[in-house]
Amino acid sequence: MERAHSHGELATQAELSKFTFEGIRVPLLDRQRGIRKPAILDAALSFRTTFTPPGQSPPYEDREGQDGLLRYKYRGDNPNHPENIALRRAYEHDLPLIWFVGVAPGVYLPRYPVWLVADERKELQFAVALDEDQKLIEPGTFLEPDRRRYVERLTKLRLHQPLFRARVLQAYGASCSVCQLRHSSLLEAAHIIPDGQPRGEPIVPNGLSLCKIHHATFDQGILGIRPDHVVEVRKDILAEVDGPMLRHGIQEMHGRLISLPRDRAARPDRDRLEVRYEQFRKAA
Structure with a gap:
């Protein structure tokens, strides 16, 4: 993560696959899966949103709910898929995660730390908090306009603005x-x-x-x-x-x-x- 921040926040798939921790190679991103759980951990370490070229529709839409919080879709429609279980464990233990958002093929904008604050099985998704203030929001509640604008402003500052800049400069x-x-x-x-x-x-x-x-x-x-x-x-x-x-x-x-x-x-x-x-x- 320090390497990504020192180079304009972006990180490549190749760099992320070479990450080591205490001499052990622990890739931060899986080449084939959207949710990464290293064998040495009991819960997920990261998840990603793949890059979608301009004019095309993404395979999954990570939208805001009525509470202003973003949602991250399950892997497939089985709540008990191993990758969904890995994310669920991170949610249950309140573990910080890395969210890698695609900027271009093989290039990502890391957001860290983020937290999962609700497991919405009926909708096949998790609610995501981008900072400590968003963790205080009760997922699924209807927010008053002023409070909703505040939550959306945090999302704009932490994700939308950096992502817009990264994608435009990359293009x-x-x-x-x-x-x-x-x-x-x-x-x-x-x-x-x-x-x-x-x-x-x-x-x-x-x-x-x-x-x-x-x-x-x-x-x-x-x-x-x-x-x-x-x-x-x-x-x-x-x-x-x-x-x-x-x-x-x-x-x-x-x-x-x-x-x-x-x-x-x-x-x-x-x-x-x-x-x-x-x-x-x-x-x-």
């Missing part, structure tokens, strides 16, 4: 789509349609990989991106005289084509770009 080869800067620590995932607005979902086709400067200029309407992927800089900004950052970092981006993901399904949605560009054009 764009960890470079800014405007200037091609490749320092991951200076890159962010920008929403084309802002979060909370209709069609503002945290999905790759609604995202752009941008460095911090170009993310800020995009959000503030200084820089726009046309539906044909051409960058425009606001006319009054083009007329300004300032230092080298303005000249080289912003003004010289005017008229450039942004770089795009190789996977066409991961490229920015044209309709979303058109809506955002129209907003930029009117404001300019």
Whole structure:
């Protein structure tokens, strides 16, 4: 886990399969199974959500319940499958688990620690708490709007935002789509349609990989991106005289084509770009 956090939080299947503990090889992830229980343990150590390419439906949907908590589906429809029993033991003993969420084929975003806080056999699923505060929620209860928003905000901070960033940066080869800067620590995932607005979902086709400067200029309407992927800089900004950052970092981006993901399904949605560009054009 320390290795994953020191390299932008992502970990590969190959790295996870080589993990050792006190000189013993203990793979953190199973190549063939979604739930990992090493032979030396009595309960599960980790579980994963596989990567689903943009535009495709996942084999399992891990959704939020009315209590705001996420659900993780059983392996198959048999509650007594060995993998489900391994997770159940972790739940019964309140053991922390690692959740590996697929970002790309063989690449995962680890979330640790997480806990299982309910075994919902009728629905063939477990309820998952992403932090200590979520563990205080009574699974299956209806939450008042303010409390529900708080629980959902924790999920957004602990899972949805990091996952959106990881998937967008992975799709764009960890470079800014405007200037091609490749320092991951200076890159962010920008929403084309802002979060909370209709069609503002945290999905790759609604995202752009941008460095911090170009993310800020995009959000503030200084820089726009046309539906044909051409960058425009606001006319009054083009007329300004300032230092080298303005000249080289912003003004010289005017008229450039942004770089795009190789996977066409991961490229920015044209309709979303058109809506955002129209907003930029009117404001300019």
